[in-house]
Amino acid sequence: MSSGERNAWFVLAVVGLTVASYAVAMAVWGPGPGSTGALYVIILAGLLPLVQRSPRPGVACDERDGEIGRKATLAAFAAVWLILFLLPSTLVGAQGWRRVMAVPVWAVFQVQMWIVVLTAAVWAGATIRLYRRVR
Amino acid sequence: MTRKLPIRTNIRRLRFDAGEMTQEQLAQRAGATRHTIMALEAGKYAPSLLLAFRIARAFGVGVEDVFVYDEAAAAEKG
Numbered sequence: 001m002s003s004g005e006r007n008a009w010f011v012l013a014v015v016g017l018t019v020a021s022y023a024v025a026m027a028v029w030g031p032g033p034g035s036t037g038a039l040y041v042i043i044l045a046g047l048l049p050l051v052q053r054s055p056r057p058g059v060a061c062d063e064r065d066g067e068i069g070r071k072a073t074l075a076a077f078a079a080v081w082l083i084l085f086l087l088p089s090t091l092v093g094a095q096g097w098r099r100v101m102a103v104p105v106w107a108v109f110q111v112q113m114w115i116v117v118l119t120a121a122v123w124a125g126a127t128i129r130l131y132r133r134v135r
Numbered sequence: 136m137t138r139k140l141p142i143r144t145n146i147r148r149l150r151f152d153a154g155e156m157t158q159e160q161l162a163q164r165a166g167a168t169r170h171t172i173m174a175l176e177a178g179k180y181a182p183s184l185l186l187a188f189r190i191a192r193a194f195g196v197g198v199e200d201v202f203v204y205d206e207a208a209a210a211e212k213g
Contacts, residue, residue: 002170062167063183064174133179 004065008072008127015121018042036106039113068130075126076119083115141209142202146176149194149201164193 001009018039025038061069095101150156158172165172166189174180175190182190182202191198 002168005170062171063186064171064180065168 002065002131004061004068005128005131008124008131011120011124012128014043015117015124018117033106036110036113039110043113043116068127071130072123072126076123079122080115080119083118087111140178140181141205142181143178143205143208144175144202146172146190146201149196153194161190161193165189 021042022035022039025035029035029038146161150158150161158169158176162169162172165186167186171180171182171186175182187198187202191201194201
């Protein structure tokens with residue numbers, strides 16, 4: 001397994017653990033700043049080892065890895081744009097244009113963090129799929 | 136269903152002819168990763184022209200001695 005694919009599996013595992021841990025945090029504290037804070041800590045703690053990984057000897061990344069990385073990043077960006085389009089559209093559809101809403105700050109943070117989690121999941125999924133695909 | 140590339144490679148045979156050269160050794164000489172060499176041998180990846188030349192130079196042969204355009208597979212693919 002190449003280092004790119006290994007990283008993708010690691011990110012996917014972090015995403016899975018984040019979802020599971022958040023479910024536990026929600027069960028314990030319910031929706032609010034507590035579970036949002038837990039979400040922050042889990043994501044940061046989970047992604048930290050990825051930055052600290054030491055490179056292996058030899059060629060670490062070549063044209064195939066670069067190409068897969070570019071395609072996976074493009075898929076992740078497409079997901080972000082889709083969310084940025086769908087989220088406000090759903091809100092407008094449900095609440096209307098002129099509705100004034102009071103939303104707690106933790107809820108805004110939580111939406112932001114879930115977008116990060118989803119983007120990471122799409123990137124990791126696309127990377128794994130591309131490494132297995134014939135090109 | 137697995138898609139088949141219209142390019143066949145002789146990398147495995149050429150490695151054998153070059154005194155059982157390992158995939159790692161070829162990867163180092165061609166400036167690629169071992170996983171890319173594995174994907175090439177398995178017919179799962181079509182390299183860039185630059186990498187194709189580097190691999191051919193690593194064996195001291197021409198590009199068409201390493202990579203063969205498979206007319207039948209190409210016609211099948213459309």
